[in-house]
Amino acid sequence: MTTAAFVPPNVIPPFKQKFGPLLKRKWFRELVLLWPTLTRRRFSNKTEDYGVFKPSLVSHIGQLSIYVQDIGRSRAWYEQVAGLSHSRTCEREPHPSKEGWTVRCCYMSAKAHDECLVLIEQHDPAGKVAVPSGMSFFHFALEVEGNRLEDVLVFAEQQRATGFAINYGPVRHNSEPPLGDGETGGNVACYLYDPDWNNVEFCGAMDTIENYRARYGDKKGSERA
Amino acid sequence: MNTRTRIPVTNLQHHVFYVTDLERSKAFYTELFDLQFSALNHPDSSAAMRLSQQEMHFFSFGFHHHDICLVKHHKLRMDNNSMLHFSLVLRDKAAFNEVRSRALRMGLPMRKGRMLASAKPVARAFSVQDPDSHWIEIIEEH
Numbered sequence: 001m002t003t004a005a006f007v008p009p010n011v012i013p014p015f016k017q018k019f020g021p022l023l024k025r026k027w028f029r030e031l032v033l034l035w036p037t038l039t040r041r042r043f044s045n046k047t048e049d050y051g052v053f054k055p056s057l058v059s060h061i062g063q064l065s066i067y068v069q070d071i072g073r074s075r076a077w078y079e080q081v082a083g084l085s086h087s088r089t090c091e092r093e094p095h096p097s098k099e100g101w102t103v104r105c106c107y108m109s110a111k112a113h114d115e116c117l118v119l120i121e122q123h124d125p126a127g128k129v130a131v132p133s134g135m136s137f138f139h140f141a142l143e144v145e146g147n148r149l150e151d152v153l154v155f156a157e158q159q160r161a162t163g164f165a166i167n168y169g170p171v172r173h174n175s176e177p178p179l180g181d182g183e184t185g186g187n188v189a190c191y192l193y194d195p196d197w198n199n200v201e202f203c204g205a206m207d208t209i210e211n212y213r214a215r216y217g218d219k220k221g222s223e224r225a
Numbered sequence: 226m227n228t229r230t231r232i233p234v235t236n237l238q239h240h241v242f243y244v245t246d247l248e249r250s251k252a253f254y255t256e257l258f259d260l261q262f263s264a265l266n267h268p269d270s271s272a273a274m275r276l277s278q279q280e281m282h283f284f285s286f287g288f289h290h291h292d293i294c295l296v297k298h299h300k301l302r303m304d305n306n307s308m309l310h311f312s313l314v315l316r317d318k319a320a321f322n323e324v325r326s327r328a329l330r331m332g333l334p335m336r337k338g339r340m341l342a343s344a345k346p347v348a349r350a351f352s353v354q355d356p357d358s359h360w361i362e363i364i365e366e367h
Contacts, residue, residue, distance in 0.1 A: 009301050012277075019276070029272035036269040043270050055287030056259040057320040061237050062312035062364050065341065083233025090343040096309070096336075097360065103309070105343050113236035115345065120309055133306035136359070137242035138279070138296045142234035155232045182272055184264040184283065185290040198307065203238060207290040 008134025011197050012167055020168045023181040064140055065118035066198055067132035071106045073195050074119045081164055081192060082142055082202070084108040087115050092123065100125040111145060132196050139191060139199035147204040149179075149188045155202055156190040166190050167199070186211070240311055241294040243303035244357050247282050250295045253356050257327050258313065260284040263291055268299070303357065310340045310352065310360035321349055321365035328353055328363075 012020075022028040036042035068074040071089060078084040087107040095101035106119040122130040144155045149172070156170040169190030172179035179188065186207035192200055244250040254260045264283040268275040278299045283291035315321045328335055328351075336352040339345075340362045349365040 008307075010298065016276075023273055023276075032272035032275050033269075036275075041269045043267070054259070054261055055316075056261060056285070057315055057324055058258050058260065058286045058292070059314045059316045059320075060286065061240055061292065062314040062366070063344070063362070064237060064240060064311045065309040067307050067309065083231065093342045096340050096342070103341070105341055107343075110237065111233055111235045116237040118309075118341065118344075122309075130306070133304050135243060135301065135304045136306060136308035137240065138281075138294075138298075140240045141238045143236050143238040145232050145235050147235070151232060154229055158229075158231055184266060187290070196307075201239075201241075202234065206238070209285075209288050 006131050006197075008132075008197050010134055010138070011193065011199075017167050020171075024171060024177070024179060026175075026177070026182075029182045061116075063116055063118060065105070065120050066137075066140075066196075067122050067130065068119045068194075068196050068198075069121070069129055069131060070195070071104060071119050071121050075106055075108065077195050078108050078117065078119070080162075081159060081194075082110070082200070083145075084110055084117065095122065098122075110142065132198070134197050137198075139201050141187075141189070141201035141203045144202050144204045149205050152188040152190060152202065152204045159190070159192060164192055166192055172205075239289070239292050239294065241281070241296055242308065242311075242359060244295045244297060244355075244359075245303060246356065247280060247295055247297050249356050251282055251284075254284060254293070254295070257324060257331065257333075257353075260293070261287060305358050308359070310362050312340070312362040312364050314364045314366050318348075318365055321363070324363055325351065 033042055075086055087109045089106040092102040092104045095103050102123045104121040107115040108117040110116050124130055144151050153170055156166055159166060171181040172188045173183035173185040174180045175182050187203040188205050189201050189203040194200055263285040266274045266281045280297045282295045284293050286292040315324060333353040339350050340352050340360060347364050347366050350362060352360050352362045354360055
């Protein structure tokens with residue numbers, strides 16, 4: 001479903017994508033980490049090593065604006081795959097940080113998040129649409145309705161059934177079999193590339209501060225092992 | 226399994242963006258917003274990071290394990306040509322005043338109002354750039 005001719009350098013090639021499911025196998029993760037293990041550089045990245053017990057000044061992410069080459073194509077993708085709804089598409093306006101450039105903005109809303117995503121065509125002074133580089137962000141994540149493990153699994157199956165390729169997942173970002181890939185956060189996730197090769201995570205069931213408190217109380221660091 | 230109605234998403238949950246110097250960016254985001262460092266995935270600790278040649282530092286707003294993550298790619302060069310901005314909504318009026326005071330103390334140039342002229346109005350907003358020139362819009366919603 002990704003059709004842009006330019007492929008950013010951070011995009012996982014199809015051959016490498018085939019190895020993704022192996023990250024759910026502990027033996028494979030141990031194999032990959034053999035060198036830092038042998039050289040004693042290896043350390044734990046487990047979530048339990050760090051505590052999150054103090055609220056910040058931020059409530060939530062309000063909006064993200066990403067560059068696309070074709071608003072119509074991207075809008076259709078986010079409507080079909082993510083179930084986002086089109087809020088409005090505006091006339092060209094001056095680019096806020098590039099003199100002489102203009103942007104055209106398409107505002108997309110999720111069920112519980114008004115205008116959370118802005119799809120932006122960036123026009124150079126000659127009026128030509130710029131090709132997004134893919135190198136400003138690794139991915140962004142949209143929460144799947146229901147926010148449970150099984151919801152993400154059904155979501156992933158629905159994408160596959162309708163011809164949208166998943167580049168990684170579904171996995172759970174912890175070390176628990178059968179879905180755990182050894183990462184952190186506890187979120188269940190699957191990843192798809194949008195038409196401009198922007199990597200989009202669809203997730204649910206992320207660990208929360210309550211999980212930590214229930215599991216570890218006031219224990220910190222190595223006391224939680 | 227497929228007979229179930231197609232599942233939509235409900236919200237933008239987290240954002241994972243590239244930086245060039247993890248420690249510099251970590252200092253910036255913790256100093257400006259009190260973000261809580263929640264995890265570190267490194268090529269010497271994570272198989273996925275070793276394969277992708279990346280290092281990720283996770284930060285929480287205080288409830289979820291992570292809300293933003295800073296990523297350093299050890300082979301590729303980041304730029305500002307795939308994202309225009311992201312917005313952080315502050316907890317309340319006092320939080321907005323506090324972040325604005327901190328931004329002034331840090332000597333950050335501030336751009337007043339919404340980042341995009343076509344964005345919906347909010348109570349108050351200004352934008353700053355992080356050490357990698359990513360634009361962050363800071364918002365008091367109501």
